[in-house]
Amino acid sequence: MKKILLSLLAFVLLLVIGSFLYFQLSDCGISPYGCGDFSTKKEYTTQKIMVGSGPEDMATDTSLGFKRIIVSCSERRKNVEKTSGFYGINPTNNKPFKFSIEPANFEIYPHGIDIVTIDSIPYLYAISHNLKEGNWRHFVARFKIKENVLVLDKEQILENTLMSVPNDLDVLEDGSFYASNYVPNMGPNESAKAIIGIKTGSIVHYDGKGNWKIVLEDLCYPNGVYVDKNRKNLFIANGGCQEVIRYEIEDNNLNLGTKATTKKNGVKIPIGDNLLFDNQGMLWTVAHPCPLKFLNHAKDSKNKSPMAVFGIDPNTLKAGNFFQNNGDLISAASTVLRLDNRLYVSQVFDPFVLVIEGVEL
Numbered sequence: 001m002k003k004i005l006l007s008l009l010a011f012v013l014l015l016v017i018g019s020f021l022y023f024q025l026s027d028c029g030i031s032p033y034g035c036g037d038f039s040t041k042k043e044y045t046t047q048k049i050m051v052g053s054g055p056e057d058m059a060t061d062t063s064l065g066f067k068r069i070i071v072s073c074s075e076r077r078k079n080v081e082k083t084s085g086f087y088g089i090n091p092t093n094n095k096p097f098k099f100s101i102e103p104a105n106f107e108i109y110p111h112g113i114d115i116v117t118i119d120s121i122p123y124l125y126a127i128s129h130n131l132k133e134g135n136w137r138h139f140v141a142r143f144k145i146k147e148n149v150l151v152l153d154k155e156q157i158l159e160n161t162l163m164s165v166p167n168d169l170d171v172l173e174d175g176s177f178y179a180s181n182y183v184p185n186m187g188p189n190e191s192a193k194a195i196i197g198i199k200t201g202s203i204v205h206y207d208g209k210g211n212w213k214i215v216l217e218d219l220c221y222p223n224g225v226y227v228d229k230n231r232k233n234l235f236i237a238n239g240g241c242q243e244v245i246r247y248e249i250e251d252n253n254l255n256l257g258t259k260a261t262t263k264k265n266g267v268k269i270p271i272g273d274n275l276l277f278d279n280q281g282m283l284w285t286v287a288h289p290c291p292l293k294f295l296n297h298a299k300d301s302k303n304k305s306p307m308a309v310f311g312i313d314p315n316t317l318k319a320g321n322f323f324q325n326n327g328d329l330i331s332a333a334s335t336v337l338r339l340d341n342r343l344y345v346s347q348v349f350d351p352f353v354l355v356i357e358g359v360e361l
Helices: 003-023 188-196 293-300
Strands: 045-050 055-061 068-074 085-092 093-097 100-102 110-118 121-132 135-146 149-158 166-171 179-180 201-206 212-219 222-229 233-238 243-250 253-261 281-286 307-312 319-325 332-338 341-348 353-357
Touching: 003 332, 055 110, 055 332, 055 353, 068 110, 068 121, 110 166, 110 179, 121 166, 135 166, 166 341, 179 222, 179 233, 201 222, 201 233, 212 233, 212 253, 281 332, 307 332, 307 341
Parallel strands: 055 341, 100 149, 166 222
Antiparallel strands: 045 353, 055 068, 068 085, 085 093, 110 121, 121 135, 135 149, 166 179, 179 201, 201 212, 222 233, 233 243, 243 253, 281 307, 307 319, 332 341, 341 353
8 A cells, every 4th residue: 555655656746847848948828727817907888799608709791881780609518408600790889699600400500610701792601510329520601791680502512531520710712711629539638738838730721623631830820810811920829828820821831930929028818719800900819728627618608707808909919808808708718809999708518708898999
């Protein structure tokens, strides 16, 4: 018994020392045990807009001549009835509605989305994760936006083994896109490995003509991707490394020598999620700073998961924390969309989008 206890003690000490050295020497990784205070410091005017469960991503649609928000919803908690769909929000009154899908029997569980106009036709692109008989299928579906109906383009259901577990995508006007593989597979330990700094994520590029390639590897839990079409820059929320990084795009290839990071300005963005630009030229993301609390919230909505909203200057990569909350207003926030002086914040699990007014922008 004594030998067993000594061996167990030695193992625990080795684990503690190894973890300590890892976090000291690695340039990435987030301690799953530490979590600071993310309480909101002042009073804000807020409103909950009820939509479907798991409103993970949002995009701005102008196909009807005015701005409205499209939200991708999918129930992500285990042992809960699976529901999914797309909701719309009219920012003039913040009233939600649900889009119809044609054909109605098309099975989609949307995650990251993007909207683009190609040859004068507005399209919604959506990542989906479909699980059948223990096997995962990951694909991107394209829909024509026709008022409050999304019509599936059956010729544009896109999938490839290089798009292993996509989180977010950004589509260009030629139908090409970049997508982030935040983990290499749906194994139960992959997210945990990424959180402690093991670099298994990647960025995949689809050229719109049937060709796929990995353009960037060795990333640590990459979530959001966004292409600045004017500057020809690709932005990536490299979550496990607590940064947003930028590369120049040259002939559909990334110039790896042009890498720049928000870390150079001394700001950490832990597990940044989706990326969006606003009409003022600011880049936005929302972070998951407390991994264990996130996992507990995934099990039960009563367990709160803190969040922090960051605005980033795309030129200097200076980042600022514009809003934070310990989870009592919204937990596990995933996307922030700015319209005028309001922030619309969506989340991974619970069925509402939070509107925040009064943030100093």
